[in-house]
Amino acid sequence: MIFVDKPYISDFLRKTIKQNGFPVVKTEIAEKLGFNNGLNMLDEEKAIQQAKSSENILIYTTSENAIGWIAKHLSSTKLPKKIELFKDKAKFRTLIEPMYPDFYFREIQLYELDDLSLENIPMPFIIKPAVGFFSMGVYKVTGPGKWEQVKEAIRTEVHRAKDLYPTEVLNTKSFIIEQCIEGEEFAVDAYFDAKGDPVILNIHKHIFSSNEDVSDRVYISSKEIIENNIDQFYAFLKEIGRLSGVRNFPVHAEIRRDRNGSVLPIEINPMRFGGWCSTADAAHLAYGFNPYVLYFSQKRPEWKEILKNKEGKLYSIVVLDNSTGIEGTQIASFDYDRLLSNFEKPLELRKIDYEEYPVFGFLFTETKEQNIFELERVLKSDLKEFITVSE
Template identity: 50%
Template sequence: MLILDKPYISKFLENTIVEMELPVLKNDAIKEFGLTNDIDYLKDEEFIRKFKENEEFFIYSNSENPINWIANNLSFTDLPEKINIFKDKVEFRKLLKDIYPNFFYKEISFSELEEIDITEIRKPFIIKPSIGFFSMGVYKVNSVDEWGNVVKELKREVKRMKGKYPIEVIDSSKFIIEENIGGEEFAIDVYYNDLGEPVILNIFKHIFSSGEDVSDRVYITSKEIIENYYSLFLDFLSQMGNLVNLCNFPMHVEFRVDKDKQVTPIEVNPMRFAGWCTTDIAYYAYGINVYEYFFKQKEPNWEEILKDKEDKIYSIVVADLPGDIKINNIEGINYEGFVSHFENPLEIRKIDYREHAVFAFLFTETNRDNWQELEEILNSDLKEYIKLKE
């Protein structure tokens, strides 16, 4: 069963729902997105009744917006409790305290930002909303001198975020300060099957333009990445699953891995895979329909899948607007020029930049010896693709 919501529903997901004849909750988002009538839509009462009656049903959501609906309507299950453990970053750190006993974190309220004494906190540290999404409101603080500017920027960003997402997705009233986690950043799509075993469906490496960059511009996946990190992540996921007794539960998990191959989780996003349906890249890269794998309890045969992928890199490129351009000054986007930068673009998904400050998500395939094309887009401000009003 599915609960669909903003910000985005891909045609790939819609087609999968029709092909698999999956029931979908009939909510306001369905009307806004204008999805096909070939889907089996269920009103609230029918959705709840079917879920109660059939233990074989389990839920996937493309978004975290329905978390409040789940809390209010599925309280007879353990879903709300499990979602909260992962969605609230403070609760998540409490869950892992026995695995990471020396990890520093501290919860503060928005009103305490200007009052807290950060001289006693080891730097660098990260501050972000305790309940958050994407890289919104995430800042790295390297010194006491930077704190004043970070607070100002945080306040501006909180003002911009207000009203764009439900409080269950982004709660700007509470923040967490935690130690900076060193190493390279990764994200994975995984579900726990009916035996409580984690099944990894994709592994992404989040690449950055610099040590200060916290943007979501480029995520890559490849044979090398999956083969090098699969066992590491599977070990941690097995430990975490035992702590919460997870079954039939999808999630998107972010990690850092240091030079000694020590794995530290950054956060868990419950009930979904990679946001904005970017999880679909698993199909373009590896032929894995993650929704089908979850609902049919399928497990990838990675040895077979990866055997012809030696020199290929698959990327998600998030084309976000530069912060110094006012949306009202934009006349249009040169999508053709943007796509032409890449040697083998697989799919371009145009986004309403006036609402989301992102003009596209792009899936692309790059030969390993053409890494430069990813470096260039990673460091670009993308202004060359934005036409401004005269």
């Protein structure tokens, strides 16, 4: 069964649901999002009974907003606690301590920020909500001076984001401090099958504009990225599956490889692939298969065949987050046509209501490796060049 919820449902996922007859749980928000007549709708009581009667039922959520429904209605099953193992970053770090016994982390409350002593905390460190989403409240602290700036930025962002997501998705009362993991960063869509074996559906490399950058602006996938990493990432996820005991469980893993070649997790997001229907849909645009169908049919991508004739091509997701420093309500327009003119082969542009959410849209592109400069350009842009401010 599928739970649909805000903030976004792509046309591709809507068509996938309709064409395959996937059951959609008939929640109030599902009906508001247009999921009703002509679709395989499953009323909430039937969904509850099915989930209770089958321990490893196949469930997918389009958004972590649906975690609240699962926590409330399926509390008698093992699923809410499995989700919490991953969603709560402090609990996740505790889960994987056997894999990384020397990794530093600690949980603090928002009200403890001013009294926190930096004396025994390794520099640099990352601070982020223990239950978070979409890089909100994520900061890198390089020293005492930076810490004062970060505390003020956290308070400002907490106030701005307090009504955007349910507390099961973004809870800014509790934060986790952890040592900074240096190295290449990757985003991996996968699911654990009925036996707990991981199936990798896509790999993106997350690129940054600087060492201070923690934004979600550009993710790149390619034949080389997948072939060079899939075996190691499979082994990593296999161990995560062993520790957590999850089955029939989709995930979006964010991981880093340090300078010694070791893989360390940043976080693993439960019950979904990339947020906003991003990375899963990107796999279809780039490689032609449907990750949602593979999950529900318990099949694996035939990567050897899929990656034929993909040499020299980069498939990217450009997250057009509002980095202008100007509130969306103060922006009259965003010049999407001008943005598109900066890319050789846009595959799809998704415009987002930037007055409601702090993002202008998502752009999927195909780029020749020699033209990577077009990705580097948007990576460094604050996007002010594309906006018109209200008078």
